[in-house]
Amino acid sequence: MSSDNTYYPIKIEKASHDPTLLLNHTCLRVKDPARTVEFYTKYFGMKLLSRKDFQEAEFSLYFLSFPRDNISKNRDGEPDVFSVEGILELTHNWGTEKDSDFKINSGNEEPYRGFGHICFSVSDINKTCEELESQDVKFKKRLSDGRQKDIAFALDPDGYWIELITYSREGQEYPKRPVGNKFNHTMVRVKNPNRSLEFYQNVLGMKLLRTSEHENAKFTLYFLGYGVPKGNSVFSCEGVLELTHNWGTEDDPNFEYHNGNSEPQGYGHICISCDDAGALCKEIETKYGDKIQWSPKFSQGKMKNIAFLKDPDGYSIEVVPHGLVV
Structure with missing residues (x-):
């Protein structure tokens, strides 16, 4: 390392x-x-x-x-x-x-946290979650749980988290119609976002597609990839990497994921x-x-x-x- x-x-x-x-x-x-x-x-x-x-x-x-x-x-x-x-x-x-x-280590239990989840993006998240629940798929978080009502987390047989989001968003120009389910992104937690962003952008050539800061919960999300195909959005494309930074980890010399x-x-x-x-x-x-x-x-x-x-x-x-x- x-x-x-x-x-x-x-x-x-x-x-x-x-x-x-x-x-x-x-x-x-x-x-x-x-x-x-x-x-x-x-x-x-x-x-x-x-x-x-x-x-x-x-x-x-x-x-x-x-x-x-x-x-x-x-x-x-x-x-x-x-x-x-x-x-x-x-x-x-x-x-x-x-x-x-x-x-299997899912990456979400202490002291072995690191990898967080994979994410599937769908056109109708309410319908998708209803169908999964009717088939007894296990959930870590349902749409109705917690403050965020527009995301859910299903669990696969090994306990890996699968985030479910929608790409049909109000005020968004693309996509104009359903484009099928997409394997949108993979999330890993990072200790020092400046160092990680420099690595993925300069060494591997990725572009920073989107940033989402959550001040109340003290974490920031960085979404990177090699671009968004025409007619898609960052939510409806595939091949995205999400870096999650929990504030303060970069200041702890003994901290590691x-x-x-x-x-x-x-x-x-x-x-x-x-x-x-x-x-x-x-x-x-x-x-x-x-x-x-x-x-x-x-x-x-x-x-x-x-x-x-x-x-x-x-x-x-x-x-x-x-x-x-x-």
């Missing part, structure tokens, strides 16, 4: 000017993949696009998204799950489903993809040197053509090329 004194003032040209960059997927570990895949497909209408089994390492990956018609094929003729936004990757380490004592990959595990990473991931990683490494922690560097691990780097809070970020075959 980078020290509290590490900042990221250098802009990576490849990240800043590459129109192919996108926030591709979010990875969550799951205990029982059959149960979890059914949950997301049955109750939310997602589709299972691809499954990959790794015999030697004894784990499987499941890639899901909401229905889409803009996904191409990779060289093996399979859906290129790395070329679009809004992908949910579920990682299953074999055998966990048989262990009665095994529990759980990154999801230390025990107890849960959240895995976000993934950014582009046409030339190797060139992007090379420029980051050249300009930042040991200020960036890699694990591993591009094409230096068991799986080729991928890299993992860590953000200022130690959260992992995968970098892959479009068309990657795993």
